[in-house]
Amino acid sequence: MSSGSTGRGTGASRRMCVFVRGAVQGVGFRPFVYNLAKRLGLGGWVLNSPQGVQIEVEGGQADLEDFLVRLQKEKPRLAFIQSLEWSYLDPANLGEFKIRESKAGGEKLAFVLPDIATCDLCLEETMDAKDRRYLYPFTNCTLCGPRFSIIEKLPYDRPNTSMKAFRMCPACAKEYRNPEDRRFHAQPIACHVCGPRLQLLDGKGAPMAGEEEALLMACAVVRGGRILGLKGIGGFLLLADARNAEALTRLRQRKLREEKPLALMYPDLKSVEKDCFVDALEARLLTSPEKPIVLLRKRPGASISDLVAPANPYLGVMLPYAPLHHLLTRELGFPVVATSGNLTDEPMAIETDEAVSKLGSIADAFLTHDRPIVRRMDDSIARIVEGREVLLRRARGYAPLPIEVNKKLPKVLALGGHLKNTIAMSKGKHVFVSQHIGDMETKEAVEAFQQAVNDFQKLYEFKPEVVATDLHPAYASTQFGESLGFEVHKVQHHLAHVYSVMADNGLDGSPLGISWDGTGYGEDNTVWGGEFIIPDGGRGEWLAGFEPFPLIGGEKAIKEPRRSALGMLYACFGKEAFEMRDLPTLKAFTDDELEWMKAAVEHDVQSPKCRSVGRLFDGVSSILGMRQKISYEGQAAMALEFAANGMAERIYPFDIKSGGRPKYLINWGRTLSTIIQDAKSGVGNDIISSRFHATLAEMAAKIAEASGERRVVLSGGCFQNALLVRNFQARLGQRGFEVYTHQRIPPNDGGISLGQVIATAEARR
Numbered sequence: 001m002s003s004g005s006t007g008r009g010t011g012a013s014r015r016m017c018v019f020v021r022g023a024v025q026g027v028g029f030r031p032f033v034y035n036l037a038k039r040l041g042l043g044g045w046v047l048n049s050p051q052g053v054q055i056e057v058e059g060g061q062a063d064l065e066d067f068l069v070r071l072q073k074e075k076p077r078l079a080f081i082q083s084l085e086w087s088y089l090d091p092a093n094l095g096e097f098k099i100r101e102s103k104a105g106g107e108k109l110a111f112v113l114p115d116i117a118t119c120d121l122c123l124e125e126t127m128d129a130k131d132r133r134y135l136y137p138f139t140n141c142t143l144c145g146p147r148f149s150i151i152e153k154l155p156y157d158r159p160n161t162s163m164k165a166f167r168m169c170p171a172c173a174k175e176y177r178n179p180e181d182r183r184f185h186a187q188p189i190a191c192h193v194c195g196p197r198l199q200l201l202d203g204k205g206a207p208m209a210g211e212e213e214a215l216l217m218a219c220a221v222v223r224g225g226r227i228l229g230l231k232g233i234g235g236f237l238l239l240a241d242a243r244n245a246e247a248l249t250r251l252r253q254r255k256l257r258e259e260k261p262l263a264l265m266y267p268d269l270k271s272v273e274k275d276c277f278v279d280a281l282e283a284r285l286l287t288s289p290e291k292p293i294v295l296l297r298k299r300p301g302a303s304i305s306d307l308v309a310p311a312n313p314y315l316g317v318m319l320p321y322a323p324l325h326h327l328l329t330r331e332l333g334f335p336v337v338a339t340s341g342n343l344t345d346e347p348m349a350i351e352t353d354e355a356v357s358k359l360g361s362i363a364d365a366f367l368t369h370d371r372p373i374v375r376r377m378d379d380s381i382a383r384i385v386e387g388r389e390v391l392l393r394r395a396r397g398y399a400p401l402p403i404e405v406n407k408k409l410p411k412v413l414a415l416g417g418h419l420k421n422t423i424a425m426s427k428g429k430h431v432f433v434s435q436h437i438g439d440m441e442t443k444e445a446v447e448a449f450q451q452a453v454n455d456f457q458k459l460y461e462f463k464p465e466v467v468a469t470d471l472h473p474a475y476a477s478t479q480f481g482e483s484l485g486f487e488v489h490k491v492q493h494h495l496a497h498v499y500s501v502m503a504d505n506g507l508d509g510s511p512l513g514i515s516w517d518g519t520g521y522g523e524d525n526t527v528w529g530g531e532f533i534i535p536d537g538g539r540g541e542w543l544a545g546f547e548p549f550p551l552i553g554g555e556k557a558i559k560e561p562r563r564s565a566l567g568m569l570y571a572c573f574g575k576e577a578f579e580m581r582d583l584p585t586l587k588a589f590t591d592d593e594l595e596w597m598k599a600a601v602e603h604d605v606q607s608p609k610c611r612s613v614g615r616l617f618d619g620v621s622s623i624l625g626m627r628q629k630i631s632y633e634g635q636a637a638m639a640l641e642f643a644a645n646g647m648a649e650r651i652y653p654f655d656i657k658s659g660g661r662p663k664y665l666i667n668w669g670r671t672l673s674t675i676i677q678d679a680k681s682g683v684g685n686d687i688i689s690s691r692f693h694a695t696l697a698e699m700a701a702k703i704a705e706a707s708g709e710r711r712v713v714l715s716g717g718c719f720q721n722a723l724l725v726r727n728f729q730a731r732l733g734q735r736g737f738e739v740y741t742h743q744r745i746p747p748n749d750g751g752i753s754l755g756q757v758i759a760t761a762e763a764r765r
């Protein structure tokens with residue numbers, strides 16, 4: 001029995017599909033791939049196509065990982081990889097490795113490339129005292145530098161980019177026109193003489209210094225424990241010394257960001273390895289041309305302050321991705337916090353005036369430049385889970401590369417969800433998913449979303465046949481979709497998740513979809529988030545879900561896990577719940593508050609019924625005394641994940657009822673009462689949490705057995721939890737299910753727009 005396309009099986013064969021763009025043609029790349037695959041004993045093929053080099057390899061998991069790491073590490077000297085995307089597909093018995101005939105035909109798609117991190121040659125020049133670009137912070141070439149963030153319209157030519165205002169000097173113009181030069185037609189080509197320049201401003205926007213002096217003074221600002229606003233590739237970042245607790249306290253106070261982890265930028269891989277555990281795949285990801293923020297496990301005694309990521313065993317780490325970052329971090333020689341330059345729930349600033357007016361109360365100085373940013377582009381976030389790359393935020397380095405699907409699609413414009421919004425559009429067999437746009441919680445965020453929709457349509461000259469939105473009538477994205485004047489197709493949130501993970505794995509048909517997250521508008525007037533759905537023709541059969549409980553205070557419960565917990569207790573024990581005064585949950589309320597909660601729940605006021613697994617995580621976290629209130633999304637669930645000590649054998653009891661709607665209803669009453677007993681008898685939170693994770697996977701395995709499907713796809717924010725994914729793979733894998741998880745598209749709501757496109761296309765077939 002094949003164990004499917006995920007996880008580390010016991011030597012089972014897997015197929016990996018790799019797509020490489022860049023200077024990989026005519027430099028001996030295919031023979032290199034051939035020899036590497038042969039040496040590792042992998043089957044498959046390699047092929048040149050007008051869009052890039054396509055590779056499929058089949059073999060054991062460890063060899064495939066090795067292949068991927070060495071593909072980047074040992075590539076021919078002249079080859080440069082601009083983007084490398086990989087995903088797992090079902091095994092196909094590819095046979096001995098071959099170099100296939102090139103695909104001559106095929107349309108030369110006008111793919112817009114993402115922003116690409118500085119290549120080694122450009123970095124060497126920037127650091128070479130004899131080079132004319134010595135210390136130039138905007139050095140780039142045909143193979144690296146800004147792309148998507150500077151393009152105003154297609155085709156991608158200099159006059160259509162934000163570099164149009166800079167007139168090339170004779171030396172640059174010569175390189176630009178010489179087909180032998182590695183800057184031949186490099187649109188953002190620039191140098192000290194003709195290109196963008198640095199400027200340092202004080203916190204009020206008054207100029208202090210220019211060029212090299214600006215850079216040195218900016219370093220002094222960070223070294224002195226102050227906060228620097230830095231204009232980068234896709235927007236402003238806020239920088240501070242990551243070792244300096246005082247600086248970070250100030251940054252958190254000024255940014256009104258209490259505990260949410262802050263991203264870090266290290267000078268180089270060596271310095272990262274001192275503070276974090278980094279395996280081969282994580283090192284590949286950190287140094288890849290995409291250069292995302294990678295979640296890494298922190299080493300004991302790491303050099304940075306605990307304020308970077310309080311109560312969190314992981315750090316979000318990235319390496320410099322522009323010459324400006326290399327110059328700054330080399331000069332500093334220590335890790336810096338590099339967090340988005342925005343106010344809470346607002347988009348990141350991209351213009352200098354905007355940065356000074358919005359971030360002037362946060363930053364002590366601004367290091368800025370005069371190359372305009374056309375499009376806001378956050379740093380991407382990724383992690384390795386069970387030997388697979390999973391994107392948690394897809395933006396710089398990845399967007400707007402398309403996801404290719406098996407069938408031709410109608411022209412759909414999908415507007416995504418409410419949190420972690422992205423939009424998407426389909427052309428032919430490609431779905432172009434936008435960069436991360438963000439949570440639509442403020443007027444500014446909604447405006448940025450509307451701008452992104454217009455921008456996407458304009459850039460690709462796209463007229464949709466149909467607009468896809470969420471089912472939630474109050475979402476800004478839904479309302480905007482209705483105002484556009486096109487036919488609107490509404491897709492239920494959790495169904496969109498299911499189609500999203502199917503597209504991410506190249507799956508068709510009707511697998512069992514498991515869609516678990518915090519909140520989504522359900523079809524039965526309850527809050528969904530623990531659903532089992534069989535997709536079929538763009539619609540879904542709601543196969544199973546969780547017994548609902550009252551979410552006391554509705555939206556308020558999202559910020560206060562104690563409310564979810566109280567609702568869960570009430571669902572299980574009725575009025576008695578309010579007498580369980582020795583539980584941490586009840587201790588977290590005053591007597592008056594408890595009276596109010598009791599009245600609300602008994603009279604069914606502002607207490608919608610909720611079936612969400614995200615809220616179950618919150619509730620258990622509260623009952624175990626971990627978190628009663630949270631300061632950022634997912635904090636309580638993360639605390640529960642981090643508390644666990646690994647995989648548990650023992651699970652908690654639960655019941656499954658059948659016969660209503662949904663067909664199977666998971667009753668977690670006995671789960672909860674046993675957790676409470678465990679806690680009372682002194683069982684540690686590490687063990688309880690581990691058992692809770694295992695229990696959820698066992699519940700899913702039971703539903704999977706009842707479903708009659710062999711393929712199971714996992715999507716929704718809950719599957720950002722690595723321990724939950726591991727439990728699923730173990731418990732479902734043992735029973736012969738093929739488990740599929742996300743790879744190139746986030747499991748969270750960043751994937752909703754892709755799912756909306758596919759569901760809409762399916763419904764119109």
Ligand SMILES: [Zn+2]
Nearest residue numbers: 119122141144
């Ligand atoms: Zn370069």
Ligand SMILES: [Zn+2]
Nearest residue numbers: 169172191194
């Ligand atoms: Zn020049």
Ligand SMILES: [Zn+2]
Nearest residue numbers: 517716717749
């Ligand atoms: Zn969701």
